[in-house]
Amino acid sequence: xxxxxxxxxxxxxxxxxxxxxxxxxxxxxxxxxxxxxxxxxxxxxxxxxxxxxxxxxxxxxxxxxxxxxxxxxxxxxxxxxxxxxxxxxxxxxxxxxxxxxxxxxxxxxxxxxxxxxxxxxxxxxxxxxxxxxxxxxxxxxxxxxxxxxxxxxxxxxxxxxxxxxxxxxxxxxxxxxxxxxxxxxxxxxxxxxxxxxxxxxxxxxxxxxxxxxxxxxxxxxxxxxxxxxxxxxxxxxxxxxxxxxxxxxxxxxxxxxxxxxxxxxxxxxxxxxxxxxxxxxxxxxxxxxxxxxxxxxxxxxxxxxxxxxxxxxxxxxxxxxxxxxxx
Amino acid sequence: xxxxxxxxxxxxxxxxxxxxxxxxxxxxxxxxxxxxxxxxxxxxxxxxxxxxxxxxxxxxxxxxxxxxxxxxxxxxxxxxxxxxxxxxxxxxxxxxxxxxxxxxxxxxxxxxxxxxxxxxxxxxxxxxxxxxxxxxxxxxxxxxxxxxxxxxxxxxxxxxxxxxxxxxxxxxxxxxxxxxxxxxxxxxxxxxxxxxxxxxxxxxxxxxxxxxxxxxxxxxxxxxxxxxxxxxxxxxxxxxxxxxxxxxxxxxxxxxxxxxxxxxxxxxxxxxxxxxxxxxxxxxxxxxxxxxxxxxxxxxxxxxxxxxxxxxxxxxxxxxxxxxxxxxxxxxxxxxxxxxxxxxxxxxxxxxxxxxxxxxxxxxxxxxxxxxxxxxxxxxxxxxxxxxxxxxxxxxxxxxxxxxxxxxxxxxxxxxxxxxxxxxxxxxxxxxxxx
Numbered sequence: 001x002x003x004x005x006x007x008x009x010x011x012x013x014x015x016x017x018x019x020x021x022x023x024x025x026x027x028x029x030x031x032x033x034x035x036x037x038x039x040x041x042x043x044x045x046x047x048x049x050x051x052x053x054x055x056x057x058x059x060x061x062x063x064x065x066x067x068x069x070x071x072x073x074x075x076x077x078x079x080x081x082x083x084x085x086x087x088x089x090x091x092x093x094x095x096x097x098x099x100x101x102x103x104x105x106x107x108x109x110x111x112x113x114x115x116x117x118x119x120x121x122x123x124x125x126x127x128x129x130x131x132x133x134x135x136x137x138x139x140x141x142x143x144x145x146x147x148x149x150x151x152x153x154x155x156x157x158x159x160x161x162x163x164x165x166x167x168x169x170x171x172x173x174x175x176x177x178x179x180x181x182x183x184x185x186x187x188x189x190x191x192x193x194x195x196x197x198x199x200x201x202x203x204x205x206x207x208x209x210x211x212x213x214x215x216x217x218x219x220x221x222x223x224x225x226x227x228x229x230x231x232x233x234x235x236x237x238x239x240x241x242x243x244x245x246x247x248x249x250x251x252x253x254x255x256x257x258x259x260x261x262x263x264x265x266x267x268x269x270x271x272x273x274x275x276x277x278x279x280x281x282x283x284x285x286x287x288x289x290x291x292x293x294x295x296x297x298x299x300x301x302x303x304x305x306x307x308x309x310x311x312x313x314x315x316x317x318x319x320x321x322x323x324x325x326x327x
Numbered sequence: 328x329x330x331x332x333x334x335x336x337x338x339x340x341x342x343x344x345x346x347x348x349x350x351x352x353x354x355x356x357x358x359x360x361x362x363x364x365x366x367x368x369x370x371x372x373x374x375x376x377x378x379x380x381x382x383x384x385x386x387x388x389x390x391x392x393x394x395x396x397x398x399x400x401x402x403x404x405x406x407x408x409x410x411x412x413x414x415x416x417x418x419x420x421x422x423x424x425x426x427x428x429x430x431x432x433x434x435x436x437x438x439x440x441x442x443x444x445x446x447x448x449x450x451x452x453x454x455x456x457x458x459x460x461x462x463x464x465x466x467x468x469x470x471x472x473x474x475x476x477x478x479x480x481x482x483x484x485x486x487x488x489x490x491x492x493x494x495x496x497x498x499x500x501x502x503x504x505x506x507x508x509x510x511x512x513x514x515x516x517x518x519x520x521x522x523x524x525x526x527x528x529x530x531x532x533x534x535x536x537x538x539x540x541x542x543x544x545x546x547x548x549x550x551x552x553x554x555x556x557x558x559x560x561x562x563x564x565x566x567x568x569x570x571x572x573x574x575x576x577x578x579x580x581x582x583x584x585x586x587x588x589x590x591x592x593x594x595x596x597x598x599x600x601x602x603x604x605x606x607x608x609x610x611x612x613x614x615x616x617x618x619x620x621x622x623x624x625x626x627x628x629x630x631x632x633x634x635x636x637x638x639x640x641x642x643x644x645x646x647x648x649x650x651x652x653x654x655x656x657x658x659x660x661x662x663x664x665x666x667x668x669x670x671x672x673x674x675x676x677x678x679x680x681x682x683x684x685x686x687x688x689x690x691x692x693x694x695x696x697x698x699x700x701x702x703x704x705x706x707x708x709x710x711x712x713x714x715x716x717x718x719x720x721x722x723x724x725x726x727x728x729x730x731x732x733x734x735x736x737x738x739x740x741x742x743x744x745x746x747x748x749x750x751x752x753x754x755x756x757x758x759x760x761x762x
Binding site for chain 2: 137140161162165171172175180181184186188201202204206210274280283
């Protein structure tokens with residue numbers, strides 16, 4: 001553990017004031033927000049009770065700066081959508097596609113901490129990297145931005161092909177990217193009979209994504225989780241034989257735990273896969289997200305635009321000066 | 328085996344459109360056509376013992392096309408021998424003209440979301456599926472490749488080209504094989520992988536054609552608002568409506584249904600519905616009332632067996648005067664809307680229109696029979712969707728683990744209560760039950 005004393009502790013109103021007057025600069029807001037600030041709805045939380053001050057609109061960065069300096073909010077948010085009339089949330093133009101990975105909500109956390117810690121933040125980063133790979137390699141998407149949210153990461157996709165997709169299609173992208181459906185690989189054999197393939201026998205496209213996500217879940221189980229349809233006895237067996245999955249011997253693993261139990265397991269794993277992100281955020285076209293550059297007061301960290309995911313270290317790169325000074 | 332023209336499967340190919348353009352005299356569609364009769368007579372396996380079941384004209388062909396689907400769905404009376412001609416590739420030219428006659432009649436007279444339009448689209452999907460199945464496998468692959476190029480310009484289209492299919496849930500993204508943004512639908516793979524891709528190819532063709540059909544119906548419908556449709560199309564639409572209504576007629580004293588409609592039983596409501604009725608806070612409020620509660624209460628009260636029967640009924644099939652809808656169902660929905668924080672209609676008065684729309688009566692303040700069919704009567708959200716969109720109301724109990732839809736919960740719970748009270752009844756309500 002590093003010698004950081006105040007990280008993950010709540011910021012005081014004085015800390016917030018200090019942050020927004022001394023440290024925060026409009027240039028810290030990523031360009032993809034700055035260039036259309038006047039088309040976004042802003043929301044603020046002034047008390048720590050949630051973003052109740054909504055429908056806010058700023059014609060330019062200067063006015064936003066004035067507001068933040070004066071009010072030093074507990075939290076600041078901006079919409080993923082662009083509107084003709086953001087102050088009324090009317091005239092929808094487009095919405096980014098978002099994946100929200102919150103370290104504290106990852107369903108399989110070997111660290112077992114109560115809130116967030118270095119280990120589960122690393123885990124969140126790993127999940128983000130997997131999601132980005134699928135968005136690029138399978139869906140062929142570009143313009144993918146990552147923001148450290150304070151307790152996890154936001155993946156914000158601005159590829160022009162997805163900006164106007166409706167909620168239903170976003171839900172389908174979510175299921176694909178996260179491995180939310182058990183693949184049904186049916187085909188007609190040469191003898192004319194209907195047959196099916198297991199997901200791990202087709203190492204391409206969605207079946208591969210599903211296999212990867214399921215692998216991640218199974219290998220990160222602590223063994224104490226309660227999984228729907230899985231008994232304690234089965235869980236013990238999974239833990240005993242999961243090395244087979246690590247070396248990609250899925251067929252053998254299925255054989256050991258039994259095909260019927262395997263089907264049940266894989267059905268439950270699909271549900272856990274989906275819980276690696278907050279699904280509601282992805283399907284919501286009018287969501288407001290924490291404003292990159294703003295302060296996450298609950299944990300005293302900066303919501304930070306991530307230039308390079310691999311080298312990004314939240315405990316170095318997202319710590320405000322008032323925390324560093326106090327440590 | 329002779330080559331099959333794609334016109335037989337795809338009414339939207341250039342060739343099909345040209346054929347229809349060249350044929351076009353609507354006044355003559357009621358005339359008997361010797362060529363058509365000849366093809367039917369020489370179709371292998373075609374039953375010819377009842378003249379009334381043999382279409383002699385395009386008008387009759389159009390009705391038979393719909394009738395085939397209704398009978399096939401109805402099972403008991405379905406006699407496939409009378410419909411063999413539908414699967415004879417030689418009939419392609421007549422069939423494609425009939426398709427457009429039907430689409431224009433239905434599109435002009437009915438809303439694209441109406442039951443008539445939906446049955447027409449479903450019948451088209453079923454015809455395409457069955458025709459494809461009956462073509463010899465190598466020829467089928469050739470036809471599919473050609474249709475994919477006709478409709479998507481490629482056998483490896485970008486997945487966003489399938490946006491409408493995904494939006495309308497005609498296909499799932501997770502059923503496709505994607506690479507670098509392209510959907511792999513070509514023949515470049517080998518072994519079992521190619522066989523899996525072949526199955527996707529077969530599935531996507533009917534989905535594409537139904538999507539195009541829906542878009543065509545919208546175009547015709549818009550056009551009909553500006554230009555009076557040909558009287559023969561109006562007559563045909565009326566005939567189709569009568570034929571479909573016959574299929575959906577519910578005799579008053581029917582006792583056949585396993586799960587009967589009856590007064591709502593609050594105790595049997597699932598936790599998500601009870602929580603919604605108590606009132607939901609802004610954020611989840613609109614979806615909970617409009618998407619979840621409206622579908623749930625209306626189906627629970629009028630058509631609880633929807634997932635078992637799977638017939639696209641209208642509200643008025645069960646509530647012909649809309650008395651129950653206006654005096655029982657809507658007041659409950661409105662009361663729940665008032666319990667929300669802040670009250671739903673205070674913030675969003677237009678949500679009243681959305682509630683009416685979800686009941687199948689279009690975007691109007693209150694439901695009325697003249698607007699029925701402008702929109703679809705939406706079934707309640709599935710548990711899976713509730714978990715994603717409305718986690719705040721989803722507080723599952725032990726029964727929830729066994730079901731996939733709140734309506735199934737309601738039916739199951741009512742059955743359990745009935746069995747407890749009477750100690751009888753062996754009809755276990757199924758439908759949307761987990762394996």
